[in-house]
Amino acid sequence: MLLRHTSKEIVNRKALTINPAKTCQPIGAMYAALGIHGCLPHSHGSQGCCAYHRSTLTRHYKEPVMAATSSFTEGASVFGGQANLVQAIDNIFTIYDPEVIAVHTTCLSETIGDDIPQIAGKAQADGKIPAGKYVIHANTPSYTGSHVTGFASMTRAMVDYFARSSGQRSDRINIIPGYVEPSDMEEIRRIAVEMGVRIILFPDTSNVLNRPQTGRYEMFPKGGVTVEELMSTGDSRTTLALGRLASGSAARALDTRCKVPCEILDLPIGLNATDAFVDALRKAAAVSVPDTITTERGRMLDIITDMHQYFYGKKVALTGDPDQLVSLSEFLVSIDMQPIHIVTGTPGKKFETRIREITGEVPHRVNIGAPGDMFLFHQWIKNDPVDLLMGNSYVKYIARDEDIPFVRFGFPITDRIGHSYFPTVGYRGGMRLLEKILDALLDRKDRDSPEESFELVM
Numbered sequence: 296m297l298l299r300h301t302s303k304e305i306v307n308r309k310a311l312t313i314n315p316a317k318t319c320q321p322i323g324a325m326y327a328a329l330g331i332h333g334c335l336p337h338s339h340g341s342q343g344c345c346a347y348h349r350s351t352l353t354r355h356y357k358e359p360v361m362a363a364t365s366s367f368t369e370g371a372s373v374f375g376g377q378a379n380l381v382q383a384i385d386n387i388f389t390i391y392d393p394e395v396i397a398v399h400t401t402c403l404s405e406t407i408g409d410d411i412p413q414i415a416g417k418a419q420a421d422g423k424i425p426a427g428k429y430v431i432h433a434n435t436p437s438y439t440g441s442h443v444t445g446f447a448s449m450t451r452a453m454v455d456y457f458a459r460s461s462g463q464r465s466d467r468i469n470i471i472p473g474y475v476e477p478s479d480m481e482e483i484r485r486i487a488v489e490m491g492v493r494i495i496l497f498p499d500t501s502n503v504l505n506r507p508q509t510g511r512y513e514m515f516p517k518g519g520v521t522v523e524e525l526m527s528t529g530d531s532r533t534t535l536a537l538g539r540l541a542s543g544s545a546a547r548a549l550d551t552r553c554k555v556p557c558e559i560l561d562l563p564i565g566l567n568a569t570d571a572f573v574d575a576l577r578k579a580a581a582v583s584v585p586d587t588i589t590t591e592r593g594r595m596l597d598i599i600t601d602m603h604q605y606f607y608g609k610k611v612a613l614t615g616d617p618d619q620l621v622s623l624s625e626f627l628v629s630i631d632m633q634p635i636h637i638v639t640g641t642p643g644k645k646f647e648t649r650i651r652e653i654t655g656e657v658p659h660r661v662n663i664g665a666p667g668d669m670f671l672f673h674q675w676i677k678n679d680p681v682d683l684l685m686g687n688s689y690v691k692y693i694a695r696d697e698d699i700p701f702v703r704f705g706f707p708i709t710d711r712i713g714h715s716y717f718p719t720v721g722y723r724g725g726m727r728l729l730e731k732i733l734d735a736l737l738d739r740k741d742r743d744s745p746e747e748s749f750e751l752v753m
C-alpha cells in the first residue's frame with residue numbers, strides 16, 4: 296500500500312534517492328566489531344545515530360546489540376568530540392571492561408573532522424586505556440558508501456591495528472567471510488574443519504549474534520575472533536577473502552603489511568562459488584576434499600536436477616549488497632533462472648561489469664542499478680514483471696503491491712527469523728536457498744493452478 300504511488304513512467308533522477316537500497320556505514324562497522332571477542336562497538340556521534348544502528352541490528356538478529364556512544368550535544372557538534380570520547384573510553388573500560396573498544400565515526404563527527412587516532416592517543420597518554428586493552432577505529436561517514444563499506448573499513452582496521460608478523464609462518468589460513476550472517480560464518484568454519492584446515496576467521500559473529508538462550512545475560516558472549524588470533528593473522532600461510540567489496544581491503548592490507556598472499560573470491564553462495572571456495576581452500580592448505588563435502592555437493596546437485604523444470608526460464612528481480620548479488624545472480628543463472636532487474640544501493644562500476652558478464656547469456660534485457668533505489672527497482676518490475684522477488688524485508692511492500700512471490704535474502708530481514716541460524720553459504724546453504732525459492736514458486740503455482748492441473752506430486 297505504501298508503494299501504490301510508484302509510477303510506471305521512469306524519469307531520470309540524479310539528485311534524489313527514493314527508498315534507498317542500502318543503509319548507513321556505521322551499521323556495518325558495528326556488525327564487524329561485534330565479531331571480535333570481548334569488543335564493545337562505540338559510535339562517535341550523537342545518541343540518535345547509535346540508537347538507530349543498534350536497533351537495526353537488534354531487529355535483524357533478534358539479539359540485544361550493545362554499543363556505546365560519544366553522546367554529542369551542541370558543544371561537541373561545534374567544537375569537536377575529543378572530550379566526549381576520552382571520557383567515554385574511561386567510562387567504558389571502568390564500567391564494562393571490554394578487551395577492545397571499536398570506534399566508528401558518524402556523519403556528524405566526520406563533518407567536524409575529528410581525528411580518532413589523535414583522540415585515542417590522548418586517552419592513552421592520560422592513562423585511560425588499561426594495559427592489554429585496545430582502542431581501534433574506522434572512518435565511516437554515511438554520506439558516502441553503505442553498510443558494506445562500513446563493514447569493510449572495520450574489518451580492515453582489525454588488520455591495521457593488530458596484524459603483525461613474527462617472521463615464522465604458521466599452517467593456518469585466514470578467512471575473511473564477508474558481510475554474511477553469523478550462521479554463514481559458522482558454516483564456513485564447519486567446511487574448513489571438515490576439510491581438516493586450520494583457520495582464523497575474522498570477523499566472526501557466530502555465537503555472538505545467534506547465541507543460545509541460557510537464561511543468563513552476557514555482555515560479551517563467547518564467540519568472536521580473539522585479539523591474539525587477529526595478531527597472528529600476519530603469520531598465516533594465506534588469506535581467502537570472500538566478497539570483493541567487504542573483504543578485499545583487509546586481505547590486501549595483510550598482504551602489504553605482513554606479506555600474507557591473498558586470494559579474493561566471491562561469497563560461496565551457489566554451486567559454482569562454493570566449488571571455487573572449496574577448491575581454493577584445498578589448494579591453500581594442500582588437503583583433499585573429504586567424501587562428506589562431496590556428498591553435500593551431490594545432494595545439492597540432485598535437488599537442482601530434480602526440480603530444474605520449475606526453475607527454468609523464471610524471471611527474477613533482486614536487490615541487496617554487491618557481493619551477495621554477484622554470487623546470487625551467478626547461482627540463479629546456473630540453474631537457468633533469469634535475473635533481469637538487479638539493484639544495489641552501494642555504488643560500484645566493477646559490480647556492474649561483473650553482473651553484465653554473469654548475465655551475458657540471459658535471453659532477456661537485464662537492468663542493473665548500481666547505485667539504484669527501491670523506487671527504480673519497483674518501476675522496472677512494473678514495466679517488465681517477474682516471477683520472483685529476492686531481497687531484504689523492505690521488498691515485501693513491492694511483493695504485496697505487485698502480487699509476486701518473494702524470498703527474503705540479505706540485510707536487513709526484520710520480519711522473519713531463520714537467517715541467523717540457517718546458512719545460505721556452502722552446499723548445505725545452497726540447498727536451503729533452493730528450498731526457499733522452490734517453496735515460493737510452487738506455493739504460487741498451487742494457488743494459481745486450475746483444478747485439473749492442481750498436482751499432488753511435483
Ligand code: SF4
Pocket residue numbers: 319320321340343344347400401402403437438
Ligand atoms: S546517515 Fe549519518 S546521521 Fe544518519 S544515522 Fe547514519 S551516521 Fe547517523
